[in-house]
Amino acid sequence: MVLTAPAAEEKALVEAAQAGDVEAIRMLLDRVSRPLYAAVILPRIGIAADAEDILRETLLRAIDRLHTFHWTGAGFFPWLRQIAIHQVIDHVRRVQRRTRLEERFERQAADVMPLHHAGAEEALIDQQERALSLKTMSVAMDALNDRYRTAITLRLLEERSREECAEALGVTLGNFDVILHRALAALRKAYGVR
């Protein structure tokens, strides 16, 4: 199979990293760590401090197991993503007993990601991961009633102030807080219980 230039470059980096070249490891991790954090780990965990810990564990585990990675043409990111999702699952397990969220993540870890390919740019990986997360979130949001969905959309997706949100819904600030609280509790059930 003929590799594209970015794929060939990535493969060479992986081989150098497997030979113990720290600079190659650094370059590999630099390429993929940001979308790993921003598009894979944080949207599944929510709490930034926990997501940072999971990123650290993921990178350490990846370095430890680098010698087990076999080039298949899909590139380095899907392999790292699987490690990250398993770290997320471990975290969820530590926080609570088995949940629907954990089961969903297990399915995602097992998914082959046909969209990713070797040498993919950070922005493309980010975009593809985000599309997957948006789809999951959209399904969960559809299960909410209109007022709850509006509250979440205005406050969290459109980042409007509490005052603007309350005004848009025609309620007081205190009542808006209650609506958002109920909306998030409902979304927690639909989106995944931690």
Add this chain to the structure above:
Amino acid sequence: MSAPDERWNPDDGPAPTDEERAEAARLSDALARPVAPEDPALRELVAVARRVHATAHPARDEHRAVVDRVTRQVLAPSRSLSSPARGLVRRLWPFAVAAAAVLVVGVSVGRAKPDASHPSPSISRDVDDVLRAPVRPGSASAPATQVYDARLSAWREIYLSRGSR
């Protein structure tokens, strides 16, 4: 602009209790803070909100800062061993810890129960032997030695007169 309705809208569900209002206010406050709350129930709702936000919004600069920090830590010099070497260290360290534990226990037990067939010399007896031995001035002509011998003799008399053992 019409004033917001103070009354609770039945379309939003049953009217909230004071407790629910207080909880909602705490959530609103927690969402405005960068640090996640300690209360587990509140923390879960904040996590859901942050997941929604992180999913919808493109990565920000702070993401880059976090990733840079973590990557630097992970690739710090102490971590720069090659993978097989690190794997070997990780595999062997439980055995090293176990060996150290066995050594510590062995030394402790050995000290606690000395072997009766080989009585170890008593430190206090050695001291007594020294004290009972005649004082031997090293160099009688040296004033410092004479002072030292005089003090040692005086101390020996006091020690023996009190019945040291």
